Amino acid sequence: MNSSAKLRVSILTALTAIYCAHPAVGLAADSGQAAHGTKRVYKIKRITKDLLRMVDKAALTRVKPVYGAETALIPKEFVKGQESTQNASTILNFVPGINATSTNPLGVKTHISVRGFSQTQVGYTFDNLPIADLFNGGLSGGNNNYADLTNLIPITLGETSGIRVTYGTPAPDVNSVGAIGGNIDYLPRLPTKRSYVTVFSGYGSFSTDNYGVEADTGNKSGYGNLFARFSSRQTSGYLHGAKDRQYSYYAAYDIPQITPTSKWSLIFLLNKNQGVTPARMPMAVLNQYGRYYQWPSSFTYANSKTEHMMAVLQNKTLLSSNAVFGMKAFYAYSNSDRLEYVNPNSDGSSSFQVGSLRSSLPRIR
DSSP, X not given: OOHHHHHHHHHHHHHHHHHHHOXXXXXXXXXXXXXXXXEEEEEEEEOOOOGGGOOSHHXXXXXXXETTEEEEXXXXXXXXXXXXXXXXTGGGGGSTTEEEEOSSTTOOSOEEEETTEEGGGEEEEETTEEOSOTTTTTOBTTTBOGGGSTTOOOOOGGGEEEEEEEESSOOTTOOOSSOSSEEEEEEEOOOOSSOEEEEEEEEETTTEEEEEEEEEOOOBTTTBEEEEEEEEEEEOOSSTTOOEEEEEEEEEEEEOOSSTTEEEEEEEEEEEEEEEOOOOOOHHHHHHXXXXXXXXXXXXXXXXXXXXXXXXXXXXXXXXXXXXXXXXXXXXXXXXXXXXXXXXXXXXXXXXXXXXXXXXXXXXX
């Protein structure tokens, strides 16, 4: 068998293995002569992949340079299928170079790092508009990043159609705050041409449940197009006594066009959260009572109540075949209240012994 025939047989064997493992591979047939008769040689014509079935981080995102900076995109197809198991913070773990954690399934007390940059070195935007505190330069609650404030959840997965992560300083059209190490931009959900109503609910571990409804009017000539959504999620078992509930209200409206070359749209979102703030526990206490143990509420507890509201008015006008004028006006508001309680009857005499650690309850006067 000559070297050309050996090469063709090797290619045929490799392609047969690929085709059996990946039925989505399209093959085109060609004929060729081998040493012992006619062999059919297959050439790869196309390869298709389903993003939703890929596990590798790099396969879930498309990374490309934008204005000189690498940008990764989590597509809307993947975001839509993850709401029941992820929140707007932990889903970022599917992006290469990002580490994200939160203290409960809803996304409370998030910490996000982008290639080693975190806290005030990373920017957060919604539709390229800042969701960080502009007046404090992104610093809130004692040098904490906006997304790290206790019980504050500015964005939910049900309100976004994709997430764009920029490694390094973002493009000039991204109005971010403190985005030295990178920026995370949540793309808004927008109305579609299809009219539908969907009711959903779910239940998971740690007594976590969710329910809600979303509706789209479709493209109604002369009336515009409206997408509206309401959802509620709660969890009550991930830590002892640490209950948390979230309410999300969202609407996107395409205003009827006044002229064929100009389009106006309006987006509104309101996210509320209320729950018990987890306490940092001594390791000796956790070793004795379990990793989910928290102080009994008869001794101390802390409740947090937060809300974030944002309204965006946008216009796009076609000036010529090569020029488009864009304008955005927005209003953002956030509020956080925290109530802490310590039993006033606790004093130094109410001490307890746990393993080798001896602690005394604080004395309140």
